[in-house]
Amino acid sequence: MSATLAAVLLIGIFVLAAVLIWLGLGLARRAQKLEEPPPTGAPPEAPPAAGVDESSAVAAPPAPGLRDRLGKTRAVLARSLGALRGRRAIDDEAWDSVEEALLVADVGVSTTTRLVDELRARASAARADDPEQLVTLLRGQIVDDLSGVDRTLHHAPGGPTVWLFVGVNGTGKTTTIAKLARREIDDGRPALMAAADTFRAAAADQLAHWAERVGADVVRGQEGADPGSVVFDAVDAAGGRGAGVVLVDTAGRMHTKVNLMEELKKIRRIAERTPGALQEVLLVIDATTGQNGLAQARQFAEAVGVTGVVLTKIDGSAKGGIVLAIEADLGIPVKLIGIGEAPEDLVAFDPEEFAAALFA
Amino acid sequence: MFDVLSDRFDGIFKRLRGRGRLSDKDVDEVAREIRVALLEADVNVSVVKSFINRVKERARGAEVAKSLSPAQQVIKIVHEELMTTLGGETGKLTMSSKPPTVVMLAGLQGSGKTTAAGKLARHLVADGRKPLLVAADLQRPAAVEQLRALGKRIDVPVFSEPTDPVKVARGALKEADRTGRNVVILDTAGRLQIDDALMGELRRVRDKVGPHDTLLVVDAMTGQEAVNVAGAFDDAIGLDGVILTKIDGDARGGAALSVKEVVGKPILFAGTGEKLDDFEPFHPDRMASRILGMGDMLTLIEKAEAAFDEEEAVKAEKKLRKGQFTLEDFLDQMQQVRKMGPLQNLVGMMPGLPKEARDAEVDESQLGRIEAIIRSMTPEERRNPAVINGSRRLRIARGSGTSTQDVNGMLKQFKMVQQMMRSVAKGKMPRLPVPGR
Numbered sequence: 001m002s003a004t005l006a007a008v009l010l011i012g013i014f015v016l017a018a019v020l021i022w023l024g025l026g027l028a029r030r031a032q033k034l035e036e037p038p039p040t041g042a043p044p045e046a047p048p049a050a051g052v053d054e055s056s057a058v059a060a061p062p063a064p065g066l067r068d069r070l071g072k073t074r075a076v077l078a079r080s081l082g083a084l085r086g087r088r089a090i091d092d093e094a095w096d097s098v099e100e101a102l103l104v105a106d107v108g109v110s111t112t113t114r115l116v117d118e119l120r121a122r123a124s125a126a127r128a129d130d131p132e133q134l135v136t137l138l139r140g141q142i143v144d145d146l147s148g149v150d151r152t153l154h155h156a157p158g159g160p161t162v163w164l165f166v167g168v169n170g171t172g173k174t175t176t177i178a179k180l181a182r183r184e185i186d187d188g189r190p191a192l193m194a195a196a197d198t199f200r201a202a203a204a205d206q207l208a209h210w211a212e213r214v215g216a217d218v219v220r221g222q223e224g225a226d227p228g229s230v231v232f233d234a235v236d237a238a239g240g241r242g243a244g245v246v247l248v249d250t251a252g253r254m255h256t257k258v259n260l261m262e263e264l265k266k267i268r269r270i271a272e273r274t275p276g277a278l279q280e281v282l283l284v285i286d287a288t289t290g291q292n293g294l295a296q297a298r299q300f301a302e303a304v305g306v307t308g309v310v311l312t313k314i315d316g317s318a319k320g321g322i323v324l325a326i327e328a329d330l331g332i333p334v335k336l337i338g339i340g341e342a343p344e345d346l347v348a349f350d351p352e353e354f355a356a357a358l359f360a
Numbered sequence: 361m362f363d364v365l366s367d368r369f370d371g372i373f374k375r376l377r378g379r380g381r382l383s384d385k386d387v388d389e390v391a392r393e394i395r396v397a398l399l400e401a402d403v404n405v406s407v408v409k410s411f412i413n414r415v416k417e418r419a420r421g422a423e424v425a426k427s428l429s430p431a432q433q434v435i436k437i438v439h440e441e442l443m444t445t446l447g448g449e450t451g452k453l454t455m456s457s458k459p460p461t462v463v464m465l466a467g468l469q470g471s472g473k474t475t476a477a478g479k480l481a482r483h484l485v486a487d488g489r490k491p492l493l494v495a496a497d498l499q500r501p502a503a504v505e506q507l508r509a510l511g512k513r514i515d516v517p518v519f520s521e522p523t524d525p526v527k528v529a530r531g532a533l534k535e536a537d538r539t540g541r542n543v544v545i546l547d548t549a550g551r552l553q554i555d556d557a558l559m560g561e562l563r564r565v566r567d568k569v570g571p572h573d574t575l576l577v578v579d580a581m582t583g584q585e586a587v588n589v590a591g592a593f594d595d596a597i598g599l600d601g602v603i604l605t606k607i608d609g610d611a612r613g614g615a616a617l618s619v620k621e622v623v624g625k626p627i628l629f630a631g632t633g634e635k636l637d638d639f640e641p642f643h644p645d646r647m648a649s650r651i652l653g654m655g656d657m658l659t660l661i662e663k664a665e666a667a668f669d670e671e672e673a674v675k676a677e678k679k680l681r682k683g684q685f686t687l688e689d690f691l692d693q694m695q696q697v698r699k700m701g702p703l704q705n706l707v708g709m710m711p712g713l714p715k716e717a718r719d720a721e722v723d724e725s726q727l728g729r730i731e732a733i734i735r736s737m738t739p740e741e742r743r744n745p746a747v748i749n750g751s752r753r754l755r756i757a758r759g760s761g762t763s764t765q766d767v768n769g770m771l772k773q774f775k776m777v778q779q780m781m782r783s784v785a786k787g788k789m790p791r792l793p794v795p796g797r
Contacts, residue, residue: 100405106583109399169606170470170579199634201509202502209501223509254609257634286470290402290583292611313469316552318585 087131090123094131098138105321105358108291111328115141139355142324146351149333151308154279155189155245160238162246162277165310166264166300167284169252172312174203176284176338177247178210179346185215189244194234195220196227196267197251207249214343217241227251227263228270235274246277255299268304282335284310287320297326308335311349315340319358387419390434402614404587407445407621414441442648445617448626451641454600456572459542460492460533464569465603466562466593467577469550472605474503476577476631477547478510479639480603483629484543485516492541494532495520496565499549507547514636517541525549525561529569546571553592566597573600575628578619580607586615590622599623604642605631616647685778687742691734698727732760733770745771 087094095116102112115138122128122137155161163180165173174197181191193211195204195218204220211218219234221227231248238246250267253260271278283306285293300306311320314337323334334349391412398408418437455461463480465473474497481491493511495518497503504520511518519535521528529546536544548565551558566574576590576599593599602623604616607630616627627642679689734742736759741748748756748771757764 103399103405104584106402106585109396168581168609170472172470200506201513202505205505206500206502213501254606256608256610286579286581288468288579288582288585288589290581290586290611290614291400292402292581292609293583295610296581313552316468316585317554317588318583322583 090129090131090134094134095120098134102321105319106290106293107321108294108325111325114328115324139358142355142358143351145324146327146354149327151333151335151349153308153335156276156279158276159274160235160246160277161244161279162235162238162248162271162274163280163282164248164250164268164271164278164304165282165284166250166304166306167252168254168296169200171252171284171286171289172338173197173252173284174206174210174249176282176310176312176336176346177207177249178214179338179343180336181211181216181245181247182214182343183346184245184247190241191216191244192234192238192241192246193218194231194246194248196230196234197249198223198225198227198230199251203249203251216247228266231267231270232273235271235277239274255296255303261299261303264300264304280307280335281305282308282310283332284312285320285323285326286312287314287316287318289320289322291322291325293322294325294329297330297332301330301332306332308333310334310336310338310346312338314338315345321358384420387416387434390419391416394438398614398617401612402581402583402586402618404584404614404618404621407587407618410621411441411445411617439648442617443644446620446627446642446644446647448620448644450626450628450644452628453543453573455543460536460544461542461573462533462544462546462569462571463573463575464546464548464566464571464597465575465577466548466597467550468552468579468589469500471550471577471579471582472631473497473550473577474506474510474547476603476605476629476639477507477545478514479631479636480629481511481516481545482514482636483639484545485514489543490541491516491543491545492532492536492539493518494528494544494546496525496528496532496546497549498522498525498528503547503549510636526564526568529565533569544569553589553596559592559596562597574598575601575603576619576623577603577605578615580604580613580615580630581609581611582615584618586618587622590619594623599625601625601628603627603629603631607631608633608638613647616642687734687737687745687774688739690774690777691731694727694730729760729762729766730770733757733762733767736760745774 098119099112099116102115103109107115118141119134119138122141123134126133126137128134128137153163165177167173177193181193184191191214193207193216195207197203197207198221201223204218204223208218208220210216217237219230219237221230221233227250234246234248248267248271250264251260253264255261268278268281281304283297283300285296289296297306297309309323309326309332311323311334314320320337326332327334336346337349337354339345339347394415395408395412398411399405403411415434415437418441419434453461453463465477465480467473477493481493484491493507493516495504495507497507498520504518507520508518517539519528519532521531523531525548532544532546536542546565546569548562549558551562553559574597576593578586578590582589590599590602602616602619602625604613604619604627607613620627627644630640630642632638632640679685733756736756737745737748741752741756748767753764753767757767760767
């Protein structure tokens with residue numbers, strides 16, 4: 001590389017740096033000025049859940065035997081907390097094991113710190129002296145944190161319902177849609193899948209395979225086609241065929257890619273063209289995801305107003321603890337969890353079951 | 361919330377700067393901060409423990425270099441330890457002396473095996489090899505079609521048959537012999553490491569074809585689970601290396617540290633984006649530097665070299681020497697920089713950027729506004745911004761759909777850049793802020 005080029009490269013980089021600093025400071029200042037509340041799961045443009053007829057909000061069926069299915073998870077966590085069992089008193093090491101168990105579950109440093117601080121208060125209020133009590137108290141605390149939240153999936157009272165599925169690459173959006181389509185069909189609502197992932201090779205084929213397997217209709221475009229047009233066609237077709245629910249599969253995308261997030265906003269706008277149809281924007285998160293899950297949730301919520309989280313692949317030994325942070329920090333409820341490969345392995349998220357399975 | 365590892369380290373090292381000797385208490389304090397930083401980056405709890413112990417031991421130990429300040433020394437130690445943990449020979453597969461070389465990819469569902477297979481094949485083609493892609497994922501609907509579509513795009517044949525993975529693998533070896541392909545890339549179905557039946561199947565495939573490279577594909581966003589996954593796959597099939605995928609996001613990639621420590625085998629490649637050529641040898645030194653907030657200058661310069669037009673660069677340089685850097689050149693430079701890729705990616709590589717800038721969600725449309733402002737100026741105004749008075753400012757703001765404050769901010773910014781340029785022109789290198797100096 002010539003010295004000239006090197007100098008000019010440096011200039012380019014400086015210009016970039018200068019621009020960025022300007023943008024960064026400007027944005028930070030503006031944010032301060034407006035004192036905007038932190039983004040929540042339901043920004044203003046989110047679909048109005050309030051207007052929905054109560055009867056149309058369908059509670060997901062209870063999770064059968066989640067505890068059994070999560071047996072392996074429990075075994076792993078029990079190992080971390082097992083250290084507590086042998087202890088006589090609640091000492092520093094006991095607190096260390098509690099903290100470690102939460103960290104290993106991907107709960108994250110700040111949420112863990114908060115939970116442990118609260119647990120300290122609860123433990124002293126309850127005059128707890130047996131380390132095993134900590135587990136019970138912690139469980140209760142997590143259930144408390146997670147309770148009182150609407151976790152139902154909403155249907156449009158009149159016309160077709162649209163549910164939009166978003167997330168980073170490889171979290172299981174397509175599989176989730178297949179499982180959910182099966183459930184809707186079993187409940188007597190015809191399901192239509194919109195293959196709006198026109199980017200990944202054979203993504204539409206994957207969805208079509210599933211559609212055939214679970215008896216749903218599918219609307220697809222050419223590979224590389226405009227995903228918005230697929231969504232438009234699907235909602236249009238749903239109106240015509242009287243389909244109950246349109247499940248929109250979008251391409252996995254990194255939440256940091258501005259152009260791809262813009263594309264997603266456009267997809268949302270198209271889905272909103274039929275007033276009241278768009279009822280859920282579900283963010284699919286893989287249970288193995290670590291702290292980045294929070295950044296994902298934040299960015300997707302900002303872009304398209306996420307109404308709920310689907311936590312997939314919880315059947316491994318991953319705990320999916322990041323959803324605790326997502327609920328606490330962003331107020332986005334977990335609505336469903338995927339606990340296995342079979343179509344019936346997508347169940348409603350139940351805080352009691354979740355906490356029990358984690359800390360049994 | 362956007363506390364990234366490098367910000368953490370920035371904070372720690374700022375505090376350490378200007379101190380004399382490191383006391384044991386200092387070391388402990390730094391160790392605590394580093395622990396939190398690593399945990400937030402998804403490094404596994406037990407890996408963090410051993411990492412911290414190594415750093416502490418060395419920081420307290422005898423290695424007191426005379427030329428370094430205590431703060432620099434800690435940075436050096438942490439950096440070296442990160443490199444050691446992440447290190448090993450990267451970017452190279454073990455090639456069999458008797459072709460075909462067999463590469464087997466394994467991992468969890470959704471880690472990016474099929475895409476990695478396609479990218480690896482493309483990488484090998486560019487290296488002059490003749491790969492054969494093998495779709496042994498018969499579980500996921502349309503996985504075979506996906507690989508076929510990828511193969512078609514890069515003009516690499518794809519072999520599969522609707523039998524079972526072991527038979528597919530065996531058939532693939534014959535096919536490679538028959539068609540003279542010298543590397544066989546085996547894409548297997550995603551599976552959970554606790555699924556004994558499927559792990560058994562993977563073992564049978566391995567036994568049948570005896571891969572020269574058994575690679576685990578790991579998502580960079582993986583959390584604490586990374587060590588369990590890596591450990592279980594290593595126990596079951598014996599890993600030779602790792603492909604780290606999806607590092608183009610903002611995950612700190614602590615999984616890389618975790619996996620490397622558990623498996624002890626190098627991270628060979630990294631998937632860096634959506635396109636098939638977004639695939640490169642993993643750079644432990646760069647990763648370590650990035651974690652330490654020293655930026656990723658090497659990658660940045662490589663990207664710049666690819667994006668910048670040499671002729672344009674020479675022209676810009678001449679103007680610069682004459683002190684004639686105008687808003688038009690500013691616009692040109694900005695466009696060049698944008699060619700280097702999404703700004704967010706570049707920001708992460710930039711050394712010494714303040715936390716505010718690194719945290720800012722870089723909205724490319726903001727750059728569009730700057731462009732609009734400059735484009736709304738007359739040629740004279742672009743050459744000599746000093747002539748811009750109140751009424752001109754208003755006109756520019758109106759023309760670009762912005763406010764006069766925006767125009768002012770832009771001009772102020774430009775003045776700063778101009779000053780920097782002048783000092784470059786005079787042969788002075790503007791000070792690059794590097795931690796610990």
